[in-house]
Amino acid sequence: MTEMSVVPEVFQQAVAALTSPDPRPEIEVGEVDAPRRLAPWTHALAAEANGPAGELATARLILLHDPNGQENWDGVWRLVVYLQVELDPELAADPMLPAVGWSWLTEALQKSGAPYTALGGTVTLTSSARFGDIAGPERSHDLEMRGSWTPLDAHLEPHSMAFHDLMASAAGLPPVGVSILAPRSGEGPQRG
Numbered sequence: 001m002t003e004m005s006v007v008p009e010v011f012q013q014a015v016a017a018l019t020s021p022d023p024r025p026e027i028e029v030g031e032v033d034a035p036r037r038l039a040p041w042t043h044a045l046a047a048e049a050n051g052p053a054g055e056l057a058t059a060r061l062i063l064l065h066d067p068n069g070q071e072n073w074d075g076v077w078r079l080v081v082y083l084q085v086e087l088d089p090e091l092a093a094d095p096m097l098p099a100v101g102w103s104w105l106t107e108a109l110q111k112s113g114a115p116y117t118a119l120g121g122t123v124t125l126t127s128s129a130r131f132g133d134i135a136g137p138e139r140s141h142d143l144e145m146r147g148s149w150t151p152l153d154a155h156l157e158p159h160s161m162a163f164h165d166l167m168a169s170a171a172g173l174p175p176v177g178v179s180i181l182a183p184r185s186g187e188g189p190q191r192g
Contacts, residue, residue, distance in 0.1 A: 011041045011065050014077070014154040018043065018063055021157055023164045026050065026173055032060065039064035039078070047163070051172035059083040059170070061163045063156070074118040075150040079159055081105065081121075085170045087141040098123040101143050101170075108165035114151065114158035121147030143170075 023029050027049040034044035043063040050056055064078040091097065101123040109116060124144045151159055 008041065008065075008067065010154055011043075014063065014065065014156050015043045017154065017156040018061075018160050019045070021160045021164065023047070024049075024168060024173065024176065026171070027164060027167050029164075034062055038062075038080075039066045039070075041065040045163075047167050049167045049171035049173065052174070057083065057085045057167055057170035059163070059167055061160075072118075073150050075152070077151045077154065078148055079116075079151060079156075080148040081145070081163065081166065083143075083145040083147075083166065083170055085143045087125075087143055091141075097125060097143065101145055102147075104166050104169040105145065105147050105162075108162040108169065109149070109159075111165060112158040112162040114162050115153065116149040116151055116159070119147065119149040121145060 019031070027047055029045055029047045032044050032046040034042035036042060042065070045061045047059045047061070048057070060080075060082045062080040062082075064073075064080065066073070066076055066078075069076045070078070085101075087097075094100075102121070105121070106119070109119070122145070124146075126142045126144065128140045128142075130138055130140075
């Protein structure tokens with residue numbers, strides 16, 4: 001938040017709404033320092049999720065509020081998400097992956113019923129090679145998404161739920177209530 005002396009009640013209510021939904025047990029969410037120069041009032045959350053195949057998704061969700069509005073926001077609120085996901089090499093080679101990554105966000109917003117406008121962003125794929133004494137796998141692949149949208153009001157619970165769904169999709173978590181069966185090891189059934 002900014003250094004202003006009195007935090008507007010509407011901003012306090014928006015932060016409470018944004019932080020009220022509990023994430024799935026596989027997703028850890030906590031408050032972090034928010035960038036201060038983007039708007040008079042800011043709040044940020046960080047999240048991490050580990051998927052069943054070891055995928056790691058990390059993200060930040062930043063709430064911006066400018067009571068005077070900003071022209072490119074088309075409103076007085078703005079939510080910004082930054083997501084990074086480790087990928088396996090086969091998935092990283094899929095030419096449709098950027099569109100799939102973007103659909104994680106659009107489908108999460110739609111599913112949650114979050115009212116918004118002015119949605120935009122980018123999806124970037126990176127591939128890194130390690131050399132010399134740098135520890136880690138020889139190659140790594142990542143998807144990075146930056147997106148932002150304008151909530152139509154300060155009722156931010158649906159936007160928070162969309163953020164949690166985005167994390168679940170990025171980490172490859174199954175739908176709530178569905179379990180992934182571990183592959184069987186060893187030989188098939190014994191016959192007598």
